[in-house]
Amino acid sequence: MTDNNIYTRQMAILIFLSSTVIKLSSLPALWAMEISTSVFLAMIIMSVIEIIIFCLVYVFVQADGIKMLDETKVKYPICIALYLYFFAKLFTFMAFVANFISNFMFDSISLYILIITIIVPVVYLGIKGMRSIARSGEFFVIFSVICYFLLLAFLEADFDFGRFKPFLAIDSTAFFKSGFSYGLWFGDALPFIFVTVKKSKKAVLPVTIILTYTLICVVLMLSVAIFGDAIVIADNLLVNLSMFNQLSSVLGRLQWLSIVPWLFGSYLECGMLFWAMTESGMRIVGKKVPVIVFSALALTIPYMAMKRYDFIIENTSGILGYVMFAAMILIVVSILIVLNVRRRKNAKAI
Amino acid sequence: MQKLFKFKSFILVVFVVVCTFLGRTISTFSISERNIVLMIGIDYTGTDYAVTTQVVSPSSGQGAESASSDNFATITTKAPTVAQALEDIGGKIGRTLSLAHCNIIVLSKNALLSNPDSYLNNLITSWLLPINAVIVAVDDKPENVMKLKVPSSENIAFYLQTLMLTEKKSLLTKTHINTFLTDFASKSKTTTLPICVPTEIDDESVLSSQSGTGKYATIDLKTNFAVSKDGTVMLLDEKTTQITNLLRTKIKEAYLNVQYDDYNVEYQIVKSDTKMKYENNSVTAKFKAEIALVEIENKTFSEFLLSKEFKDKFMSELKKDLTEKMNDVFELSKTTKSDFLMLRNLAWQSEGLNYNPDAFWENLTFNPQIELSLVKS
Incomplete structure (x- = not known):
């Protein structure tokens, strides 16, 4: 197998780890500031869109689309768009990880130190390639699943499912306007454009995707039932939920049940985004090492110049969010058009 | 292979050096x-x-x-x-x-x-x-x-x-x-x-x-x-607090008392649940509870427990007492406009974007529906 060739089960594991980490951290709180408890409805709608995007990307991956894309000149604009897309996503997500670690775990740490300690393993994972990331995911997923199970099975709080109502807590125009402005938190399928998969007989991938997004919606549902409009205070939803574990009265604070899988997932997600960034950059420039060096520096230098990262997270919505959402759709549509055109050409040639 | 090994070692050394030196600069408290x-x-x-x-x-x-x-x-x-x-x-x-x-x-x-x-x-x-x-x-x-x-x-x-x-x-x-x-x-x-x-x-x-x-x-x-x-x-006060909690939360094992035919009767709510609903300016509270008698003031307990007539009459009196108390609590909330029964939330959940907070308390009515069952004594 080449470095980009993974098993479908590994792809399923990476989807589970990365999607849960991104969707169940700060997104619900940020979203709820604008759309209140309708965040649940918004998440359902966006999850459906995300699942569709995953299916479309999988169609591309299954047909070894990346090889066909490499044969065309359209790869340049698509890869430039992808490079910028992954850069924006990784830059924001790394700021979020650093911010969380500094606020929650090491409050006296300087942010530049954190960024350096995050960027080194992320770059390393990016260099090692998708196969290594997928293997790491396979290793950590069991621990993550156990942690999530313990988190949910022993969750004890004052649930009021009436807090969901009304499902549309704001005007429908404002709801959709706000819903699509968080596009940066979606598009987890795009790094998989660069992989090739060794097909599995079992339907592990569709089952995992559906289970992952069901889990995301269920956790959000429980969170809205606990917090209602005050979900805005849950700056990391998984960690906040772990406070309500009934075992904590016996075993002490069980925040690690969320923090550990969250950190695993974050590193793998960042590594995956960096790898995808370098893959798209390599297709533009043609060489891997300069792209890796440039990408690592392009990520690190802006962080060094900044003293606060929370404003990055606060500005993930709005125009940037719309652009990211539109980019996600356009990129997926473009690669599928390229795939179809190449298939027809190849068929005619035969 | 040798090149790869060198590169791997280099990355590993960089990581260890970065973590060691930068880790020393973190002032954590033991x-x-x-x-x-x-x-x-x-x-x-x-x-x-x-x-x-x-x-x-x-x-x-x-x-x-x-x-x-x-x-x-x-x-x-x-x-x-x-x-x-x-x-x-x-x-x-x-x-x-x-x-x-x-x-x-x-x-x-x-x-x-x-x-x-x-x-x-x-x-x-x-x-x-x-x-x-x-x-x-x-x-x-x-x-x-x-x-x-x-x-x-x-x-x-x-x-x-x-x-x-x-x-x-x-x-x-x-x-x-x-x-x-x-x-x-x-x-x-x-x-x-x-x-x-x-x-x-x-x-x-x-x-x-x-x-x-x-x-x-x-x-x-x-x-x-x-x-x-x-x-x-x-x-x-204590009674308002008790009724508010009965209306707002699920109760397991709580002790209350009621005046019955000049005796003070202590009873236990084995478990209770209240479902409140807002519809057309009216709030309905369906209160369902399992009751157990605990003690009757200065009376031999067993004599009363064998009497079906006593049980029926007591349950009817208790129902009346709880209805009165719930109505009183609602009136207190309405007159003071202090929404400790969370009725505005019910209206919002029912009416959604049509909810009008300004006209909420006007003409608002309350209808407690109590269902009690005597389970053990």
């Missing part, structure tokens, strides 16, 4: 350098926040089993903000305060009127105060209650913690920080908090004496404050 806050009290003087913390230093004791009351210190300081007051306390005792294990927050009436959601939110995010810590209110200064000793526990913080966090029975109001903030952020903008009323007792009446100063007291948490975000605090 557990012995921290004072663990067990309980925090907040009062507002009009210009400053008076913050009281009950702290325990892990290094001063010789393990949990030998820890004595001397290890606990109650310190108060005043500052324009709660955060600054906490920093001042840390400075006074020369250690960093850790709120990560603080499970009890005591708020005075004045503190409840001075943006409680704002400083509680700050304590959660900046001081890592557990989001499920329990809030109790006091009519007086929090430090007066926090300095008391309780005969049944080593420390008042542990006593309140056991009562509010592990005790699942009874009609006691338990308001966690998340519940407080959720209620405040809701359309009702009102929450209820138990009031901590101490009654001092003589030291002589306590057999197992603890070392340290401070008076012994028993704590009563039977009354509530209804706190509104609009800046009002209303006292709910």
Whole structure:
């Protein structure tokens, strides 16, 4: 197998780890500031869109689309768009990880130190390639699943499912306007454009995707039932939920049940985004090492110049969010058009 | 292969060097350098926040089993903000305060009127105060209650913690920080908090004496404050508190009494559940409960239990009594416009964007529907 060739089960594991980490951290709180408890409805709608995007990307991956894309000149604009897309996503997500670690775990740490300690393993994972990331995911997923199970099975709080109502807590125009402005938190399928998969007989991938997004919606549902409009205070939803574990009265604070899988997932997600960034950059420039060096520096230098990262997270919505959402759709549509055109050409040639 | 090995080793060395050198620059505090806050009290003087913390230093004791009351210190300081007051306390005792294990927050009436959601939110995010810590209110200064000793526990913080966090029975109001903030952020903008009323007792009446100063007291948490975000605090008496809790929460094993044919009858609510619904300016409360008789004043209990007539009549009287009490509580809420029954939330959930908060209380009616069953005695 080449470095980009993974098993479908590994792809399923990476989807589970990365999607849960991104969707169940700060997104619900940020979203709820604008759309209140309708965040649940918004998440359902966006999850459906995300699942569709995953299916479309999988169609591309299954047909070894990346090889066909490499044969065309359209790869340049698509890869430039992808490079910028992954850069924006990784830059924001790394700021979020650093911010969380500094606020929650090491409050006296300087942010530049954190960024350096995050960027080194992320770059390393990016260099090692998708196969290594997928293997790491396979290793950590069991621990993550156990942690999530313990988190949910022993969750004890004052649930009021009436807090969901009304499902549309704001005007429908404002709801959709706000819903699509968080596009940066979606598009987890795009790094998989660069992989090739060794097909599995079992339907592990569709089952995992559906289970992952069901889990995301269920956790959000429980969170809205606990917090209602005050979900805005849950700056990391998984960690906040772990406070309500009934075992904590016996075993002490069980925040690690969320923090550990969250950190695993974050590193793998960042590594995956960096790898995808370098893959798209390599297709533009043609060489891997300069792209890796440039990408690592392009990520690190802006962080060094900044003293606060929370404003990055606060500005993930709005125009940037719309652009990211539109980019996600356009990129997926473009690669599928390229795939179809190449298939027809190849068929005619035969 | 050799190249790859060299590259791998290089990356590994870089990672180890970065972690080692940069890790040395992080000034983390060891557990012995921290004072663990067990309980925090907040009062507002009009210009400053008076913050009281009950702290325990892990290094001063010789393990949990030998820890004595001397290890606990109650310190108060005043500052324009709660955060600054906490920093001042840390400075006074020369250690960093850790709120990560603080499970009890005591708020005075004045503190409840001075943006409680704002400083509680700050304590959660900046001081890592557990989001499920329990809030109790006091009519007086929090430090007066926090300095008391309780005969049944080593420390008042542990006593309140056991009562509010592990005790699942009874009609006691338990308001966690998340519940407080959720209620405040809701359309009702009102929450209820138990009031901590101490009654001092003589030291002589306590057999197992603890070392340290401070008076012994028993704590009563039977009354509530209804706190509104609009800046009002209303006292709910014991009966109003009981009925409010019956209407708002699922109850397991609570004891109540009712006057029946000149006798005082003690009964137990084995379990109860209330479903409230808002429709066309009317609130319906379907209260369903399993009841058990406990004691009848000055009467031989068994004689009454064998009589079907007594049981039927008693249940009918009890139903009438509960209906009256529920109607009274609703009227109190309506006349004071203090939404401690969370009726505005019901209207919002039912009417959605058509909900009109201004005309809410006008013509609002309440219809309690009570279903009782006698299960055991």
